[in-house]
Every structure is written in structure tokens, then in C-alpha cells.
Amino acid sequence: MRTPLLLSLATTALLTTSIHAESMYDKFQALELEMNSLKKEVAQLKAQKSVPMSIDSEKDASENDTEENPQSDEMEYKEAIIDLQESVSEINKATSGSHLKFGIDYRFSLDNLSYTMADKSEANNDAFMVNRLWINMDWSATENLSFVGQLAYSKAFGQRTYNDQIGYNFENFDWVANENPYDDSLRVRSAYFFYINDTFLGAEIPWTFSIGRRPSTNGHLVNLRDDDKAASPMGHTINVEFDGLSSKFSFDNWVDGMYIKLCAGRGMSNAAHKFTSTPYATEKVTNPSIDLLGFIFVPYSNGQYSLSTQYYYANNLIDQRFTSLGVPTQNFDTVGGLHSVTGNFVMNGIGSGISDFLDDTTLFISGAMSQTNPDAGQNMLGGQNSESKVGYSTWVGIQTPSLLTDDGRWGFEYNQGSAYWRGITYGEDTNIGSKLATRGQAYEAYFTEYLIEDILSFQIRYTYIDYEYSGSNGFFGNTTGASMKIADITDPTMAANVVDKAQDIRFYIRYKY
Structure with a gap:
């Protein structure tokens, strides 16, 4: 030249x-x-x-x-x-050293919601419209250290008419504050630093460590229908916002995809108010702190086939307190702990080279078990005399190419839960209530299409839940979380407030860049 x-x-x-x-x-x-x-x-x-x-x-x-x-x-x-x-x-x-990178994720959604109560009465909303905005932030300060954050905004169109300040209004509860279309506040959904290294104490074991407000919503498998990258937890049993830490150790050098991830967090902090005589001291007259400890173990994952397991224990779980006249309050009773075990198997491609359609199909099956551990004198999920209750849930799904377009995806899912099944999935992106918390059966079908590359997309989704037992979306005690067979409910007042069947038809259009 x-x-x-x-x-x-x-x-x-x-x-x-x-x-x-x-x-x-x-x-x-x-x-x-x-x-x-x-x-x-x-x-x-x-x-x-x-x-x-x-x-x-x-x-x-x-x-x-x-x-x-x-x-x-x-x-x-x-x-x-x-x-x-x-x-x-x-x-x-x-630029004064300012290197923070931003990304935008905006979604408009339109939901048609309908409910059939145990007394056969109905409730519905023909057009529930929501604006959701996520502002993503990240920057790698060094090769090993980075910061990740996300601000979130979710609001129904206009002013909400039902805006009670007592009773059932837990929409701004910390676990779900950014998952509900509540108000026009911009909140921190996640903020944490992330450290990564290829060696641990001299051994060739890649590992990571992070602490902060960690992403624990839209976890593995539930991310498929939500069209998101999977967060750490398995979405079958964990889908809430959380403050905590995690550390992952990879053994991929010995077995494909093998790793273990240790997780710990706090779901509620017992601390006195700032302007008491003892600011932030532990109070004996209120609920103790809620802590969770767990781990994820993936024994094998080669990109096509993967097997994953998860266990956690959460203590000092709560239920809503009612007055002697049955009026709900904003206070909680501490009722006990919960063990949870999850395992899933995923196929990213069925067979090898049979057809392009099967190569691009994802199939999964997941099973989970929960067991309550009531405190002395307390009852959980409808149990009596502080007895422990065991629940089960299964979940299967398939996602395939559309055949109609180059980038579209079809998805079909089914899950069912037993009478005493309980997960912690209040943050699930389903407006009629968490389908994975269902004590009964839930069916779902969706179609996702990309209009402009991977930037602009839309989705049409249908979710149908047929409850067999009450309390699927309640807390952990015997007030909101009690399990009763819906067909056996005869009290008119109770029957009018227990959902038998629920349906959600959603359309959204989403911009990500």
C-alpha cells in the first residue's frame, strides 16, 4: 500500500x-x-x-x-x-473516566384477565395495560471485576383506582417491588459487583463472587417464555427479588459444564427505626430476620444436555396477620421455615442432525419438593399441631421454531402442584398469579416473534390455571397460605373470595438495545 x-x-x-x-x-x-x-x-x-x-x-x-x-x-x-x-x-x-454502559429494555403489555370464583361468580379486566422499563447498567473496571445494575419502572396506564393502604396491598413488598405495575417510581432492581478468576487458591478452578441486590427473578427455564437470559436460580422454586451473595466454582476441566454455586441472602431485616433510642438494633417484639441459604449443583452440561439441581432453606417465614374479626392488617406473624429441592433435565436440541426443526427445539422437565418446618405453636399451609407438610410440583415444556418465520418461537408448558406445594415465586411475570405456585394444573402457550433483529419483538401468550386447592399465592401460614380443597368450600363468604379458575391472554411489544 x-x-x-x-x-x-x-x-x-x-x-x-x-x-x-x-x-x-x-x-x-x-x-x-x-x-x-x-x-x-x-x-x-x-x-x-x-x-x-x-x-x-x-x-x-x-x-x-x-x-x-x-x-x-x-x-x-x-x-x-x-x-x-x-x-x-x-x-x-x-470523558473524565466515565465508562458506565447503559442499555434500555422497554415493554408495553396488554392483558385480558378473567377469574371464576369458587361460588361461580366472575371477575375480569378486558384491557389491563402496563408500561415496563428496565435501564441496564454495567462496566468492567478490570479484567476480573465488574459492576452490574438495573433500574426498573412498572406502572399501569393512568391512575389506579384501587389503591388501598391496608389489607391486601403488598404490591410494594420488597420481594416483588419491581415486578408489579404499582406506581411511577423508578427503583433499583439489581446492583452488585461481580468478581471472576480462573484460579482458586492456586488450583485451576474458575470461580466467581458477587454481593448486592442480586438478580433472582427470571431464572432457569422460566426465562424461556419471558425471552430473557436466565438468572442464577431455578425459576420453578425461586422467583423473587433478593439481597444477598453468591459464589460459583466451575469444574468444567474435569466434567462438561459441572459447577456448584453457593447462595445466601436476607429477605427481611429486623432493625429498629433510625430515630428510636437504639437505631437499627434488633427488636424483640417484631418479626425476626428472614434468611435463606442454598446451593445449585450442575453435575453435567455439554451445551445440548444438562442436568441441574437446587436446594435451599429459608427460615422465619411469614403470614399476614388478621384481627379477631377477620380483618387483614399490614402486620406479619412468623410461622417457620421451608426446605425446597429442585431438579431438572434440559435438551437443547432433540437428537443430532435428525432435522433442523429438532436441532433447534428445546425440551425440559422439572420436578420440585417442598417441606415446611413450623415453629413451636405455629402452623403452616393448613397443617395442625405444628405438623410438617410436604408438597410436590412437576413442570414440563417445549419451545420450537415457528416454521412460519425465520426467528419466531412457539412454546408450550404444563405444570401441576399438590395440596401442600409451596415455592417462593411471587415475582413471576404472570398477572393472574404465579402459575408455578399452582396447587392444581396450569397450561400455557405462547408465540414470540422478532420484528427488527433482536431489538424489537412481540409476544402473544395464553395462560390458564385450574386450582384444586386454595392458598396457591398466599404466604406461608394458615391465614393466606392454608390449603383447602376448593370443591369442598361451602361457606358463601369464603367461596366468593377463593379463585377456582384464572385466565390471562397477553400481548406485548418490546424494545431491547
């Missing part, structure tokens, strides 16, 4: 960058791309110089030495790269 052409290339890169970049960060990216391009050309030039030349080629080269000097060209390349690096350095100074 001749020197005038080289200088023209560098000049054009700088001018184009200055004209078209809309911000200092855009300039940085554009210059970085041009610098990488020049480095590649230098490498190509060096490669050409190292190729042995024939006698004729050497003769031709010697005749052209006065016209074109490769060493001179290489020096010009290096000088141009240095100029670009200096320009990048100046941009870094101008």
Missing part, C-alpha cells in the same frame, strides 16, 4: 469519526475500530515480507524499490496507529 493512501486512510478515519460520532463514547469506539483495522494491515504487511520471493520476484522488487518501500510503509502505519492511540487517550481524558 502506498504512503499517500495510508495517510489518506488515517485522515479519513479521524475526519469521519469527528463528523459522524454523536458522543465522546461513540468517537472512542470508532477510533478503536480504525486502530484495530490498521493493526491488521500491519500484520498483513509483515506476512507479505516474510514470504520467500522467486528470483524474478526479487528482480521486480529491486526495480521497484525506488517506487515503493515496504519498510517505509510499515513506519507510516505505526505512526498512524500512534496518532489514533493519542486521539483515544484525549477522548478518555475528555
